[in-house]
Amino acid sequence: MKKRFLMTPGPTQIPPEVLLASAQPIIHHRTAEYSELFARTIDGLKYVFQTDNDIFFFASSGTGAMESVVVNLCSPGDEVLVCSSGKFGERWQQLAETYGLKARVLDYPYGSPVEPDDIASSLSVHDGIKVVFVTHSETSTGVVNDIEAIGDIVDKTDAVLVADSISGMGSAEFRTDSWHVDVAVAGSQKALMLPPGLAFASVSGKAWKLVEQSTLPRYYFDWRKARAGIKKDKPTTPFTPAVSLTVALDSSLAIIREEGLDDLFRRHRTMGRATREAVKALGLELFSPDEERCSSVTAVKVPDGIDDAELRRLMLDRFGVQLAGGQGTMKGEIIRVGHCGFYNYSDIIVTITALELALKTLGHPVEIGSGVSRAEAIFAEEGS
Numbered sequence: 092m093k094k095r096f097l098m099t100p101g102p103t104q105i106p107p108e109v110l111l112a113s114a115q116p117i118i119h120h121r122t123a124e125y126s127e128l129f130a131r132t133i134d135g136l137k138y139v140f141q142t143d144n145d146i147f148f149f150a151s152s153g154t155g156a157m158e159s160v161v162v163n164l165c166s167p168g169d170e171v172l173v174c175s176s177g178k179f180g181e182r183w184q185q186l187a188e189t190y191g192l193k194a195r196v197l198d199y200p201y202g203s204p205v206e207p208d209d210i211a212s213s214l215s216v217h218d219g220i221k222v223v224f225v226t227h228s229e230t231s232t233g234v235v236n237d238i239e240a241i242g243d244i245v246d247k248t249d250a251v252l253v254a255d256s257i258s259g260m261g262s263a264e265f266r267t268d269s270w271h272v273d274v275a276v277a278g279s280q281k282a283l284m285l286p287p288g289l290a291f292a293s294v295s296g297k298a299w300k301l302v303e304q305s306t307l308p309r310y311y312f313d314w315r316k317a318r319a320g321i322k323k324d325k326p327t328t329p330f331t332p333a334v335s336l337t338v339a340l341d342s343s344l345a346i347i348r349e350e351g352l353d354d355l356f357r358r359h360r361t362m363g364r365a366t367r368e369a370v371k372a373l374g375l376e377l378f379s380p381d382e383e384r385c386s387s388v389t390a391v392k393v394p395d396g397i398d399d400a401e402l403r404r405l406m407l408d409r410f411g412v413q414l415a416g417g418q419g420t421m422k423g424e425i426i427r428v429g430h431c432g433f434y435n436y437s438d439i440i441v442t443i444t445a446l447e448l449a450l451k452t453l454g455h456p457v458e459i460g461s462g463v464s465r466a467e468a469i470f471a472e473e474g475s
C-alpha cells in the first residue's frame with residue numbers, strides 16, 4: 092500500500108471536493124453559465140488578493156503571468172528595478188533581460204530578505220525607474236519579504252510595484268490594495284489548492300497607465316484583450332479558458348471563503364512555526380528565517396554527511412512523504428517543506444515523523460520523537 096503526502100511548495104495537495112469539481116462534464120465557455128462562473132471566480136480572487144483592482148487569469152503556469160507583466164507594462168530599454176534574493180527573483184531579472192529592459196538589480200544572497208531601504212535609495216538615485224519587481228514568498232529559500240514596507244516606499248514614487256506572490260497568495264498575509272501593490276501575480280498550484288495550469292495577475296489604475304504606453308509585442312497575454320472580456324455584461328475570456336480548472340477554482344475559492352482569511356493565515360503561521368520548531372528540536376539548522384511571516388515554505392539545511400537526494404528518496408519511498416530539494420545555488424544544500432494550501436497539523440506531524448525516521452535510517456543522530464513532540468506542543472499551544 093502506498094499513501095503519499097505531497098509536501099512540496101507546488102504542486103500541492105488538493106481537497107477532494109476540488110478534484111471532484113474539476114471532473115464535472117465540461118461546459119461551453121460562450122454561455123451564460125460560464126460567464127457567471129467566471130465572474131464569481133474573479134470576485135473570489137479579489138477576496139483572496141484583497142483588492143478592488145481588475146484580475147486577469149491565463150491558462151499557463153505562474154511564469155506566464157510573470158511574462159504577461161513584463162510585456163504589458165514595459166517597453167524596450169525601460170529602466171526597472173529587480174529585487175532578487177533567490178531563484179524567483181532571478182526569474183524577474185531573466186524576463187527583464189529577455190525583453191531588452193535596462194534592469195538594475197538589488198541582488199541579495201539566497202536566504203536573505205530584500206531590504207526596503209535599499210529600494211528607497213535606488214528609487215531616489217535613479218528616478219527613471221518605471222517598475223519595481225519583487226518576490227513576496229521566495230519559494231526557493233522560505234523567505235517572505237516585507238511587501239507592506241516596500242509598498243509604502245514605492246507608492247510615494249511614480250514607479251509601479253509588481254509582486255510575485257505565486258507561493259504566498261492564500262498562505263502568507265498579502266494585502267494588495269492597502270499595501271499599494273500595483274500588480275500581484277499568483278499561480279494555481281500552491282495555496283490556491285488547484286492543479287497547475289492557471290496564473291493570475293491583478294492590475295491597478297497606476298499600472299494601467301503603463302499598459303497604455305507599453306510597446307512590447309504581446310498577443311495571448313495581452314491584458315487589454317483580457318480586460319475587454321471581463322468588462323462585458325457577460326464576462327468572458329478572449330480565448331478558450333481552462334474550463335475544468337476554472338470550475339475547480341470556484342470550488343477552492345469557496346473553501347477559502349468559508350475558512351476566512353484570518354483563520355487561513357493563522358493556520359499557516361502555526362504550521363510554519365511548528366515545522367521550524369520541530370526541525371530545530373531535531374538539531375537541524377533552519378535555512379528559512381525563523382519568523383512568523385515565513386509561513387509558506389520551510390527550508391532546512393541538510394546536515395553534514397547526509398546526501399539530500401538520498402534523504403528525500405528515502406522519505407518518499409519508505410514513508411510516502413515528498414519534499415523538495417534546493418534550487419539554484421542551494422541545490423544539494425537544503426530540503427524544503429511546503430505547507431501552503433490544503434495542509435494542517437496532520438501533514439506536519441507525518442512529515443516530521445518521516446524526517447526523524449529517515450535521518451535515523453541514514454545514521455544521523457536524532458532522538459526519535461523529539462521533533463514530533465515539539466510540533467505537537469506548538470499545535471497544543473496554538474489550539475490547532
Ligand SMILES: Cc1ncc(COP(=O)(O)O)c(C=O)c1O
Pocket residue numbers: 100101152153154155179182226228229230231255256257258278
Ligand atoms: C515564487 C515563485 N515564482 C514563480 C514561480 C514559477 O511558477 P511556475 O513554475 O508555475 O511557472 C514559482 C514556482 O514555484 C514560485 O514559487
